Amino acid sequence: MHVLFVPSWYPADPTDFSGSFFIEQAQALVHAGHTVGVISVKGIPIYSPSQIRGKSAGIRHSVEVGINTYRLDKVLPFPKVPGGNERVILHAWRTLLTRYIRENGKPDVLHAHAMFPGGVVAHALSDEFGIPFIVTEHRPSSMDRLKEKWNGVHGRRAAMAASSLVAVARGFVPELNTAYGIDRDKWEYVPGLLSPxxxxxxxxxxxxxxxxxxxxxxxxxxxxxxxxxxxxxxxxxxxxxxxxxxxxxxxxxxxxxxxxxxxxxxxxxxxxxxxxxxxxxxxxxxxxxxxxxxxxxxxxxxxxxxxxxxxxxxxxxxxxxxxxxxxxxxxxxxxxxxxxxxxxxxxxxxxxxxxxxxxxxxxxxxxxxxxxxxxxxxxxxxxxxxx
Incomplete structure (x- = not known):
C-alpha cells in the first residue's frame, strides 16, 4: 500500500523530536513493505516576527529513513477571520500534494494525524484528489476546538467523511463519539507504536x-x-x-x-x-x-x-x-x-x-x-x- 501522512505537526528536521513518533510509525510501515510519504505544513502566526524571520522559503524535500518528506512553512495572516488561516494552509497542503503525486505517484490513502488541522485538510484533499482518508486523534484538546464555529462544522464533516477514525486511548473513544455527535461508534481504539x-x-x-x-x-x-x-x-x-x-x-x-x-x-x-x-x-x-x-x-x-x-x-x-x-x-x-x-x-x-x-x-x-x-x-x- 501507498500511504501519505498528513500530520498536524511534524519535526522540522531530523534533529527535532517534536512529533518524532510520526516518523517511527511511518518507518515501521516502510519496514513492513509499504510506501509511506509525508507532507507537512508549518503554520507561522503573523504576530510572531521571530518565527517569520526564521522561516524557510519554498518547498523542502528530503528522504528520511526511506520516507519521502515534503515541508512548507506558511505565514498565517488572518488571526481573527474564522477559517481564514485554515484556507491558507489548505492551499499550502494542496501545493505539496500536487508535487508529491507528480514525483511519487498517487497514494492509496491519506492518514491525517489529529483532526485540527490535519483531518480537516485531509477531508478537503480527499474530495479534490479522490483519495480516501483516515484520522488518528492524539490530542484531547481537539474536542475543545469543536466548540469553535468554523472548526466545529468542518471537523464534524471530516469525521463523517473519513473511512476510519482512530483514538490513541481507549477512554478517549466514547468522549470523541459524544463530542462529534456520531450516532454509531465510529471512533475506535488503536494503540500507538512502541518506539523501535x-x-x-x-x-x-x-x-x-x-x-x-x-x-x-x-x-x-x-x-x-x-x-x-x-x-x-x-x-x-x-x-x-x-x-x-x-x-x-x-x-x-x-x-x-x-x-x-x-x-x-x-x-x-x-x-x-x-x-x-x-x-x-x-x-x-x-x-x-x-x-x-x-x-x-x-x-x-x-x-x-x-x-x-x-x-x-x-x-x-x-x-x-x-x-x-x-x-x-x-x-x-x-x-x-x-x-x-x-x-x-x-x-x-x-x-x-x-x-x-x-x-x-x-x-x-x-x-x-x-x-x-x-x-x-x-x-x-x-x-x-x-x-
Missing part, C-alpha cells in the same frame, strides 16, 4: 542499590512532578535506601529542585536532566518502578516504554493509566491525590517481587509492539481503499 528502541531489547536486570522510583518527562506542570515529590516525601522522608530519580529538563526544574529541599528530601531525589534518546532505555532500566502522576494522558507512551523494560508502574487514573495498568503490572492512584499516590508507591515497593518483569514486557509488546501496530493499521488502510 524498545522493540527487541531484553527484559532489564533488576538494578542493585537503593530502591528507586523513576520518572521521565518534560517536567511541565501537567505531569504533576510536584505532587510526586510531595508524595515521595510524605512516605519515604525517613526511610533508608529509597530514592526518587527524575529525568527531564524545563524551566520548571529549578522550582522542583527547591520543592525537594523544602520537603526535606533533597538528599533522596536525583534530578538527572534531559536524557538523550539513545540513552533512554538505560534510564528506564535504572529504576525499580516507574511513576507517572499526570493530570491527563491520552496514550502515555512512557508507561509502555517502562513496561517494555519490565518495570511495574504507578500511574494516576488518566485514560493512559487506566488503559495500561492491570493487576499484574502496577497500581493506579487518584488524579491529584497525593495520599493515594504515596500509598500506591508504598504498596508497589512492599510487593515489588510479585511483579514478573518478563510478563510485564509481554503485555507491552503484545499490545503496542511493531507487529500489533502494523496489522491493525493495514486492516484500516485496506478498509479505506476498498470501501
Amino acid at each position: 528502541q524498545f522493540q527487541n531489547i531484553p527484559t532489564r536486570t533488576i538494578p542493585d542499590g537503593p530502591f528507586t522510583f523513576g520518572h521521565v518527562s518534560h517536567l511541565d506542570p501537567g505531569k504533576r512532578v510536584d505532587r510526586l515529590i510531595e508524595a515521595f516525601a510524605e512516605q519515604f522522608r525517613h526511610v533508608d535506601n529509597v530514592r526518587l530519580r527524575i529525568a527531564g529538563d524545563s524551566v520548571h526544574k529549578s522550582g522542583l529542585v527547591a520543592l525537594a529541599a523544602q520537603q526535606g528530601v533533597a538528599d533522596k531525589v536525583d534530578f538527572v536532566g534531559a536524557i538523550a534518546r539513545e540513552n533512554i532505555v538505560a534510564e528506564f532500566s535504572s529504576a525499580h518502578v516507574f511513576v507517572l502522576p499526570s493530570v491527563a494522558e491520552a496514550f502515555g507512551t512512557v508507561l509502555w516504554e517502562a513496561m517494555a523494560c519490565g518495570l511495574p508502574l504507578v500511574s494516576t487514573a488518566t485514560w493512559a493509566g487506566r488503559n495500561a495498568i492491570v493487576e499484574t503490572n502496577g497500581v493506579l492512584a487518584g488524579i491529584d491525590n497525593i495520599e493515594e499516590l504515596g500509598q500506591a508507591m508504598v504498596y508497589i515497593k512492599e510487593n515489588f517481587h510479585s511483579y514478573d518483569p518478563a510478563a510485564i514486557r509481554a503485555i507491552c509488546v503484545d499490545h503496542c509492539g511493531r507487529e500489533a501496530f502494523i496489522s491493525q493499521y493495514e486492516a484500516i488502510y485496506a478498509k479505506a481503499i476498498t470501501s
Whole structure:
C-alpha cells in the first residue's frame, strides 16, 4: 500500500523530536513493505516576527529513513477571520500534494494525524484528489476546538467523511463519539507504536542499590512532578535506601529542585536532566518502578516504554493509566491525590517481587509492539481503499 501522512505537526528536521513518533510509525510501515510519504505544513502566526524571520522559503524535500518528506512553512495572516488561516494552509497542503503525486505517484490513502488541522485538510484533499482518508486523534484538546464555529462544522464533516477514525486511548473513544455527535461508534481504539528502541531489547536486570522510583518527562506542570515529590516525601522522608530519580529538563526544574529541599528530601531525589534518546532505555532500566502522576494522558507512551523494560508502574487514573495498568503490572492512584499516590508507591515497593518483569514486557509488546501496530493499521488502510 501507498500511504501519505498528513500530520498536524511534524519535526522540522531530523534533529527535532517534536512529533518524532510520526516518523517511527511511518518507518515501521516502510519496514513492513509499504510506501509511506509525508507532507507537512508549518503554520507561522503573523504576530510572531521571530518565527517569520526564521522561516524557510519554498518547498523542502528530503528522504528520511526511506520516507519521502515534503515541508512548507506558511505565514498565517488572518488571526481573527474564522477559517481564514485554515484556507491558507489548505492551499499550502494542496501545493505539496500536487508535487508529491507528480514525483511519487498517487497514494492509496491519506492518514491525517489529529483532526485540527490535519483531518480537516485531509477531508478537503480527499474530495479534490479522490483519495480516501483516515484520522488518528492524539490530542484531547481537539474536542475543545469543536466548540469553535468554523472548526466545529468542518471537523464534524471530516469525521463523517473519513473511512476510519482512530483514538490513541481507549477512554478517549466514547468522549470523541459524544463530542462529534456520531450516532454509531465510529471512533475506535488503536494503540500507538512502541518506539523501535524498545522493540527487541531484553527484559532489564533488576538494578542493585537503593530502591528507586523513576520518572521521565518534560517536567511541565501537567505531569504533576510536584505532587510526586510531595508524595515521595510524605512516605519515604525517613526511610533508608529509597530514592526518587527524575529525568527531564524545563524551566520548571529549578522550582522542583527547591520543592525537594523544602520537603526535606533533597538528599533522596536525583534530578538527572534531559536524557538523550539513545540513552533512554538505560534510564528506564535504572529504576525499580516507574511513576507517572499526570493530570491527563491520552496514550502515555512512557508507561509502555517502562513496561517494555519490565518495570511495574504507578500511574494516576488518566485514560493512559487506566488503559495500561492491570493487576499484574502496577497500581493506579487518584488524579491529584497525593495520599493515594504515596500509598500506591508504598504498596508497589512492599510487593515489588510479585511483579514478573518478563510478563510485564509481554503485555507491552503484545499490545503496542511493531507487529500489533502494523496489522491493525493495514486492516484500516485496506478498509479505506476498498470501501
